[in-house]
Amino acid sequence: MNRTIGLAHLSALHLSPPELVDAAAAAGFTSVGVRVHPATRGETQYPMAAGSFMSVQTIERLAVTGLVVRDVEVFTLDGNRGHKEWEPVLEASAALGASVLNVIGGDPDRARLTDSLAALVEDARRYGIRPSIEPISYQPLDSIPDAGMLVGQTGCGIMLDALHFVRAGGRIAELIALPAGAVTVIQLCDGPAETPALPIPHRMPLAQDVNGSARQIESRAKRLAPGEGVFPLREILAALPDAPVSVEAPDVRAVETGGTATHLKHLHTAAETLIG
Template identity: 70%
Template sequence: MTRPIGLAHLSALHLPPPELVEAAADCGFTSIGTRVHPATTSETRYPMAAGSPMSAQTLARLEDTGVSVFDVEVFTLDGMRNRGEWMPVLEAGAALGARVLNVIGGDDDRHRLTDSLAALVRDAHEFGITASIEPISYQKVDTFHAAAAVAEQTGCGIMLDVLHFVRAGGTVGDLAAAPPGAVQVIQLCDGPAAVPHLEAPPRMPLGQDTNGSDRQIESRAKRQVPGDGAFPLIEILAALPDVPVSVEVPDVAFVESHGITEHLHRLMTATQQLITTADTERTEAIR
């Protein structure tokens, strides 16, 4: 295996960060992404401010297990939030040794968005963190091309969530649009070719919103294990051979019926197999 495999918090969002570290370590993940700021207005917030008891507990588990924090999430630039709100998020990430901050472009004023993001990029740099835009198919920055343009303007990184990449109509050829080295991580999952019609689970981890939207329900509650769906995962991995992977597969119903340990083990096994296949095909293509 040629690249590290991390675990995105959304795969096990009901686990507080200290427990997420242990669960990730038990299943062989080398890093985690962890939520230090809520993604939706209804969401319960983990008390992960720098210096908080939960942050200290997380650091202790990281030291004990050897797992690292790759990224922290999630900060939405919506036209109203500013430096006073993103600085505590950066401080929380820096306390954990995070390398990346997940940023969502939720502002329909593109000029204001790029100004805010450029300022966030500068502040994040002071903490050793790369502020990275994640194109999301139901947000204002929705396509990879849009994210690449924003990265060109602001110097931010890009988080490539393959679900939203596919749902926004992305193709593997689009990946060449990004500035060199901009893609910081591939958030790996799978899914059917078309957006499925889904019912929202009765209980969402941390009380997340889904708004009855098939895309949001799929994104937050029902993704498929890598290799089980129709996404061009082998091709994406081949196009970005040196980019780390973070497995982002929330499956609320499966976790409730089978438990989190079985869920994470199947994610690791499937991802290892997928990466091995991608590496083998790439090696043979080079020969």
Template identity: 45%
Template sequence: MTRNVHRPVGLAQLSLVNTAPPELVGVAAQAGFDFIGVRVRPVTPTERPYNLQPGSAMLRETLSRMQDTGVTVRDIEFLLLDGSDQREAWLPMMEAGQALGATSLTVAGADSDSARLVHTLARMTEDGRGFGITPTLEAISYQPVASIAQAADIARQAGCRIVVDTLHFHRYNGPGAAAQWEELRANADLVPLLQLCDGPAARPGSREALVVESRSERAVPGEGEFGLVEAVAALPVSLPVSAEAPSDRRVAELGELGWARMLKSGVDAVLADAATRREPGTLHAAASK
């Protein structure tokens, strides 16, 4: 008989990128999420910046709402490692993350020099120990580090971890694409968080279209063709999952809370489906490979 292990379910900041963290806590709580991810550094020049540095009014308000609702912060984001010295960027991020109680900081690899990227991540990982935060390298389908195999190899050398985003997992079509499922299972021990979204099987035809899809055109988990049940089943049963599914159109139609509730329903349905398909005795098979 299988044990009913609680799996924390979160709401990623990108799903409601224009919702400030204090309000995001409230929306997440009303929609039934356990935690949120927070952008402590904007990714694009047009994004609204959120000042969550120690001593800031927004940090105080966010912490107050977390205490009131029980919603926690598990991960912070986002830094694109491009080969330059970005220590002055990641240290304040880690300070904010520590204040929020986060344990991971998501980064992506835009540096085509893998040896230099390993060095950067190793240095970042060492800095993170003082804040209780571990960098998690995300494979992005349109960046130099695009596959699970690449991300895992770099992370093992640097001593950090990887985060898996189902959009980029399914959009990768480079060398070794057919082995993505095998790589996911083989590196499950590196994964602290699975980000869920959905979409059509067909890959957008240009890098620009991939970026648009990634930032503003994702679908509710379970309503597309990504095979999310298989992704969930490939990883340990208690692994936290996060809904990362931005959709400018549907947020405008449904409102922030309406969209968050739709995402939560989608994630719950995927997890329930995965639970019914999981065979007894295989709950931790992925982690043991």
């Protein structure tokens, strides 16, 4: 498959969505993922409601650059959120033309999580959007087999983050065993064999919270570009030959020292080399 390469917003979360589109296009990416809803408590939110000035700006930049929005993030199912909370997120996503909504399984009650996800999938169908659960190594839903069960039970998709797949002890055989078409996006990055001990950055984009957790610091502030670590990225791509690719490799320090354009071009070149 001749894969196109997208850019996840987390790779440059300090950029507003319209700025992200321009920067991604300049770096050579063909699609973007956009954050329209906060991932962490207290996080600053971009005003991306459907019809808002920033949403319209983003749509205009997409038209000029020829890029598309494949996925939007992020909605956490925590047991307390329902239709009233996710409907505006679906509307914002649809306005951008997104086909995938990134969902985090933050509810430890698996039966309730399943019911909530099924209801979200049903509501999202009207917008042409497929909610896709992302197994995250420090969330209650952290494994590919559990995500695969939810695909069968709810009709959701899976967003596969290479970092969390490795940190949760994922195996390539688990990917091969998934139903065809289950993985809607592969988020590419790289890293060392073990979670590194990293200092908390003095400034996190959008004031994201890392809670002093080594895994959260790595996830949100310091990942390696594809091909620069030991993750089995080629094996992941081979197991999922039809899944679109998005590069999710934030590096807060690299952006501060070398600039955003250099960082994003480096990520695109690294992904292109890996895939090629």
